[in-house]
Amino acid sequence: MEPDEHHLLGESAFAEMKERMMVKNEEQVELVQRLFLQHMSELRAWVYTMIRDLDLTNDVVQETFLTVYKKADQFEKGSNFRAWVYAIGRLKILEASRRPAVREVAFAEDVLELLMPKENELADNSDRLSQLKSCILKLSPTSRQAVVLRYMDAMKPPAIAQIMKWSVNAINVTLSRARIALKECILKHEMEDSFSQKGLAGK
Amino acid sequence: MKNKDIQILVDAYLDGTITADQKTELENLLRTSEVARDLFSKTADIDALLFQWGEEEALGADGAKASGFAHRKAEERSRFTIFQSLVGKVGIAAALILSLGILSWYGIEWNLDDKRSVASLTYESQLVWDDAFAKPKNGRFFDETYFLKSGFLRMNTKKGAVVSIAAPTQFQFDSPEQMQLFFGKMTARLSKEEASLKVSTDSMNIRDLGTAFGLRVDSNSESSISVFEGAVEVKKDVKSTEEFTLSEGKTLKAIGKFAFEDEELSTNAENFNDLWPLTLGIDQYSPLVRLMPPGPVEQPLVEIQSNADVHLMPEEQGVFVDERVDLDLVSGGEQWPENAEVGILSEGQYVSSFLLFFNPVKGGDEWLNRVSGQIRFENEIVGIICMHAKLIASDSLFAVENLEYGHNYGVGSRGLESEDVVDFGYYRLAHDVVSLSEDRRSIYFNFNATTLVDQIRILVKE
Numbered sequence: 047m048e049p050d051e052h053h054l055l056g057e058s059a060f061a062e063m064k065e066r067m068m069v070k071n072e073e074q075v076e077l078v079q080r081l082f083l084q085h086m087s088e089l090r091a092w093v094y095t096m097i098r099d100l101d102l103t104n105d106v107v108q109e110t111f112l113t114v115y116k117k118a119d120q121f122e123k124g125s126n127f128r129a130w131v132y133a134i135g136r137l138k139i140l141e142a143s144r145r146p147a148v149r150e151v152a153f154a155e156d157v158l159e160l161l162m163p164k165e166n167e168l169a170d171n172s173d174r175l176s177q178l179k180s181c182i183l184k185l186s187p188t189s190r191q192a193v194v195l196r197y198m199d200a201m202k203p204p205a206i207a208q209i210m211k212w213s214v215n216a217i218n219v220t221l222s223r224a225r226i227a228l229k230e231c232i233l234k235h236e237m238e239d240s241f242s243q244k245g246l247a248g249k
Numbered sequence: 250m251k252n253k254d255i256q257i258l259v260d261a262y263l264d265g266t267i268t269a270d271q272k273t274e275l276e277n278l279l280r281t282s283e284v285a286r287d288l289f290s291k292t293a294d295i296d297a298l299l300f301q302w303g304e305e306e307a308l309g310a311d312g313a314k315a316s317g318f319a320h321r322k323a324e325e326r327s328r329f330t331i332f333q334s335l336v337g338k339v340g341i342a343a344a345l346i347l348s349l350g351i352l353s354w355y356g357i358e359w360n361l362d363d364k365r366s367v368a369s370l371t372y373e374s375q376l377v378w379d380d381a382f383a384k385p386k387n388g389r390f391f392d393e394t395y396f397l398k399s400g401f402l403r404m405n406t407k408k409g410a411v412v413s414i415a416a417p418t419q420f421q422f423d424s425p426e427q428m429q430l431f432f433g434k435m436t437a438r439l440s441k442e443e444a445s446l447k448v449s450t451d452s453m454n455i456r457d458l459g460t461a462f463g464l465r466v467d468s469n470s471e472s473s474i475s476v477f478e479g480a481v482e483v484k485k486d487v488k489s490t491e492e493f494t495l496s497e498g499k500t501l502k503a504i505g506k507f508a509f510e511d512e513e514l515s516t517n518a519e520n521f522n523d524l525w526p527l528t529l530g531i532d533q534y535s536p537l538v539r540l541m542p543p544g545p546v547e548q549p550l551v552e553i554q555s556n557a558d559v560h561l562m563p564e565e566q567g568v569f570v571d572e573r574v575d576l577d578l579v580s581g582g583e584q585w586p587e588n589a590e591v592g593i594l595s596e597g598q599y600v601s602s603f604l605l606f607f608n609p610v611k612g613g614d615e616w617l618n619r620v621s622g623q624i625r626f627e628n629e630i631v632g633i634i635c636m637h638a639k640l641i642a643s644d645s646l647f648a649v650e651n652l653e654y655g656h657n658y659g660v661g662s663r664g665l666e667s668e669d670v671v672d673f674g675y676y677r678l679a680h681d682v683v684s685l686s687e688d689r690r691s692i693y694f695n696f697n698a699t700t701l702v703d704q705i706r707i708l709v710k711e
Contacts, residue, residue, distance in 0.1 A: 153275075
């Protein structure tokens with residue numbers, strides 16, 4: 047159902063339809079909602095990276111959810127929910143990229159299409175997120191402050207520069223170096239984990 | 250295009266600072282270059298992970314999910330009942346509590362802490378706090394009682410006082426301008442007019458009148474205050490009408506509750522030698538740097554001589570610059586005289602001045618003396634004056650009043666030598682060297698002198 051449909055149907059008809067859906071597919075709908083909730087934070091991050099606007103990110107994630115909800119019946123229990131949801135999200139991002147507001151801040155549709163990860167490139171972020179947390183603590187205090195202001199407080203470099211009393215250029219360089227350092231740190235963790243797993247497997 | 254330049258464009262895109270032209274340039278690169286796409290994907294991958302981390306940490310996991318749906322359209326709300334139950338009020342409250350913990354964990358300047366705090370730590374060395382009392386939190390002090398068991402610290406109060414403390418010392422803040430010293434040792438300096446500090450001990454109440462002083466309370470509650478600069482007002486207690494104004498160079502002792510005794514500072518100043526550099530904003534210095542003791546300088550500088558040491562003398566502190574001051578060394582990473590650009594000190598700022606001088610023993614056995622070392626300041630060095638004429642010209646603002654600097658003695662050049670001295674083809678003396686660190690907080694010097702004094706003036710941002 048499209049968002050405006052319930053206005054056309056009227057509140058009572060909409061509620062009745064929803065009730066029917068919930069009764070019919072209650073278990074399936076709850077499963078899909080639970081799985082969506084599990085992946086939503088990661089999905090939002092991915093969408094934001096593509097379209098660079100928080101409000102539009104929220105819109106895209108909501109629209110993805112609505113489609114997931116609508117197609118809950120189609121999801122096969124035990125199959126790859128993550129890949130399914132990302133495929134829907136991918137279409138929603140490309141749809142959104144045609145809007146003028148998105149075109150101002152994000153890449154053109156053809157470029158976004160080139161940058162979309164393939165299904166086999168989608169890695170589960172849960173381990174990497176915990177590795178990221180320990181890597182952030184290894185950053186220098188000033189780099190960590192810049193990262194926190196950028197990603198926790200959603201500030202852009204000019205605002206960070208004012209708080210830290212640095213030049214905007216210095217903040218740009220600091221953020222860039224911090225991202226590289228974090229990437230390398232996570233990679234190192236992954237390699238160590240991989241070696242230790244191999245070690246255990248050999249015993 | 251080099252990878253480095255592509256990375257700059259990618260970073261600008263991800264940080265939201267890219268211009269329209271840069272975005273078009275990056276789009277074209279991404280369409281045509283696999284290297285550019287790879288670089289983007291790798292950077293975007295960590296950016297997405299950081300975004301996810303930032304959202305989850307800032308609001309807590311459930312809170313982040315709730316915020317994600319805050320903008321949804323009214324007609325879609327009924328489909329989110331399950332989310333509303335999951336991220337209800339309890340969840341959001343828990344998320345807020347969690348986020349406060351996380352903010353502290355990451356050492357972020359949290360606004361509430363900032364408002365409540367009375368002072369901030371600006372220097373620390375081997376601090377050990379007594380667990381039975383409060384400890385500074387994220388470098389901030391609050392209106393609590395602290396017991397420093399070991400080490401040294403310096404803090405800036407919110408009322409503009411610089412306070413240094415040496416262990417063992419127990420103290421308490423009542424407000425940003427009122428503290429109590431139960432026992433131990435502290436020094437304080439107020440370099441700006443609007444600054445204020447009141448300190449009370451068992452036997453005296455002190456109000457700083459824009460100055461520098463040291464205060465010591467012994468275990469038997471005997472208090473002594475020594476005034477290094479300016480004056481302080483001392484009362485036996487807050488309500489007392491009996492009041493002393495203690496002037497520069499004096500020490501007052503309160504023995505018991507009622508007896509006061511005053512004496513010359515010179516007998517007491519050495520008690521504060523360890524804290525004096527910190528109070529002046531000097532964080533580190535080479536062993537050959539002798540910091541002039543607190544209090545008035547009682548002999549002409551020309552009489553302070555040493556072949557192996559340099560002397561650092563605090564001059565006027567917290568001077569408001571309202572006239573032209575010519576500088577010889579301004580920029581970080583530069584070395585005088587080889588590659589230093591001259592400059593002018595910006596007017597309208599407050600600076601503190603320090604005179605570094607090397608004055609070999611006159612008539613000594615050594616005809617050539619060399620010293621080298623470094624000094625690191627808490628604040629940025631805004632400029633250094635090396636040349637004789639500029640030193641003379643800046644005396645009116647920065648020189649200690651009524652002190653003989655030595656330029657009327659002998660030949661009298663006070664500044665450094667910018668060129669090697671060669672007599673009739675015979676090499677006699679290499680020129681002096683001064684350099685400034687990249688962050689402009691450290692000065693490195695190498696002085697060569699025969700019998701003439703080498704002086705430089707270091708101007709530090711207040």
